[in-house]
Amino acid sequence: MSEQKKPKDPVERISQELADARSALTDSVEQLEDYLKPNKVASRSMQKVTDFFVDETGQVKPERLAIAGAALLGLIGLLTRDRD
Numbered sequence: 001m002s003e004q005k006k007p008k009d010p011v012e013r014i015s016q017e018l019a020d021a022r023s024a025l026t027d028s029v030e031q032l033e034d035y036l037k038p039n040k041v042a043s044r045s046m047q048k049v050t051d052f053f054v055d056e057t058g059q060v061k062p063e064r065l066a067i068a069g070a071a072l073l074g075l076i077g078l079l080t081r082d083r084d
Helices: 010-035 038-053 062-081
Strands: none
Touching: 038 062
C-alpha cells in the first residue's frame, strides 16, 4: 500500500487499495514492455556473447574461441556428411 494514511471507511480503503494495485500493475507492465523491446533484448544478448568470448581486460579468451570453433567444425561436418 502507498505511504498515504489508510482511510477508515471500508469503501474508501478498498478504493485506495485498488488504485494502489492498479498503479503497481501499470508500473510492472511498463517495466516489462521496456525489458522486452527488441533492441534491448538484442543488446543484452550481444553483451552475453561478448562476455563469453572476452575477458575483463578486453582480451579474447582463446579456450572459449577454440570450443566455439570445434563446435562449428562439428556442425559443418554433420551437415555435409549427408551430402555424400
